[in-house]
Amino acid sequence: MKVDTAQFKVIPNGPLQLSGDFELYDSQGEIITRQGPVFLCRCGMSSDKPFCDDSHKTAEFNG
Ligand code: FES
Incomplete structure (x- = not known):
């Protein structure tokens, strides 16, 4: 589909996933x-903002 x-x-406790068609702009x-x-x-x-680089795992992000 x-x-x-x-x-x-x-x-949960990680990034925001964007799927489908959209336009993402930098600053x-x-x-x-x-x-x-x-x-x-x-x-x-993340050291690759705005993207997730899995640093939330070592930071034990809760949110
Ligand atoms: S949510 Fe993954 S590095 Fe911040």
């Missing part, structure tokens, strides 16, 4: 990506 709309899912207004899935950091510990 093709997913035409963007879907956002909070991963300068440049498109980073147009399609998912991508995982955005929610814990603030």
